Amino acid sequence: MIQLENIEKVYRTDTLETVALSGINLSIRKGEFVSIMGPSGSGKSTLLNIIGLLDVATGGKVSLNEKVVSSHKDRDLANLRNRELGFIFQKFHLINDLRAIDNVEIPLLYRNMSYKERRKMAEEALEKVGLISRTSHFPSQLSGGQQQRVAIARAIVGKPKILLADEPTGNLDSQMSDEIMNILKELNQQEQTTVIMVTHDKRMADMTDRIIRIFDGRQVA
């Protein structure tokens, strides 16, 4: 489903060249739950951003559904992010001035959909994460765990085939972390959604099918 070939990411300034990723070859199958581990600054998030088409590799090829996408234009990449990918972040990134349901419907705004359809799908997504009773709440009226569940609802509202989670439990206590992991596992098992999760937490990583380890920008396992 996702194929990375010899991925390289180098940040260049006039005087300095920093290698963030080098020689990454990776293949992730449909329905896999993969975690990416590694110390801070090892390149985990950069790798996730390249997989998520938010960042462009300086070398190598990224393929999605057996099509090379690394050379696509902004409009096509945006469309792929919108249809195929869902993102979950450590800091939730909810818009504080919007109610939960309005936050959830954001990805659907970039599709040709009526307001009614959007609302229906957003409600379904909130129901999946157990927050149907909180649709009209603003993020500030929700706990950290609830906010992350809203963020998951936003990530899955468009029914993407791949979920990319960047330390989704990093800001949560262990109980809430478990709740979030259970939701991700459910999505993975029941809906065959491919999940790629960056984490520092070994306990969380052990709950996934496969662990990819990154060290100094290189894949070590």
Next chain:
Amino acid sequence: MIRHLLKLTWNRKRSNFLIMLEIFFAFLVLYVVTTLGVFYVDNYNKPLGFSYENVWSIVMDTQQQSIAPQQKIEKTQQLLLALKSFDEVEEVGGMFILPFSAPDYNNNYRINGRKVSVHINTVTDELKDVLDLKITRGRWFEKSDEAAKANLVVINESLSKELFGDQDPIGKPLFEVGPGEKEKIVVGVIAEFRKNGELAPLTNYFFERASMYDTVNFTLPSQLVIKLRPGTTAQFEEKLVTRLQNTVGEWSYEVESLAEAHRSHLLFYLTPLIVLGIIAAFLILGVSLGLIGVIWQNVTARANEIGLRRAAGATLTHIFTQILLELLLIASLGMLLGVLLVMQFPLLGIIDFISAKVYMTALVISVVFIYLVAIICGLYPSWLATKVQPTEALHAE
């Protein structure tokens, strides 16, 4: 998308309150300026009704508290003869209220239950030729009118339409008069007479005939207007005043060209527009800077949101449009109360001489102008928003 952005803008109304307030006041002042401007342009496009080129006015001051009518008539006749003896003078007329002068005489008449405001002037037979008035129906005053029993009047088309509609007013009494009062009979209609110039609104106007020999009602005007031959220079003024003083030395004379009076009068009308225009320009400048500031700050403070939207599938065009649309929505909310407020003006007829057409044209111009300012202010911040890197924005603290 608009609905989503409207919610977002509405929910952020507190943080946008000051700029909305600023837009509200700027809109109001701009609307006043635009209304005045549109009103002037609308008036300017209507006919003035007379010609003031090569026409001078002479204000005669008798320098005496009282003067016997017969004596005034004699002296005025001497002056008229003196003026007509100049080769430079084509025609001499008299009138009570000069074009482009501050004084005005108007009366409100109740006709068929309606209040009709009418401006009145008393003029001599020669005025038509001096000011080149255009007769559209009937005739102008003539010497034989001296013997008329009724008061003869010439009205303008506005008054004719107001009082007689599509009917021919010639030979009809202007108003019903009380017992013992002389009837005012319409003998002619002129196209227009806009005494206050091109920028003033159309008014109902009628001229009464001034008799050079009327010692009873004493309608002899104390202001003369002279039509000069083309090419007469300003040096003629000295020659003219000298001749007048030599003729009736105990009176004083003030001579002014109507073209000069026209210029002064235009300034009188344009000054409030210029002052308000400057105030509006400063307010718009303030609004522009405010809008740029708000949006710039928005783009910086909302980098996370922009990054998130990019991750959720927004293209660069989506981001650019969103920032610009938000700006237009802020401007719309700022103007909303102002629009509701100014819509009351034509509905309630607060200023009756300004037509609903002028109000609505000014409203459209003001709204479009504020939107244009908003778009211009938003272009750069919107472009900046497209430069936000989602990877950096989503990892920033």
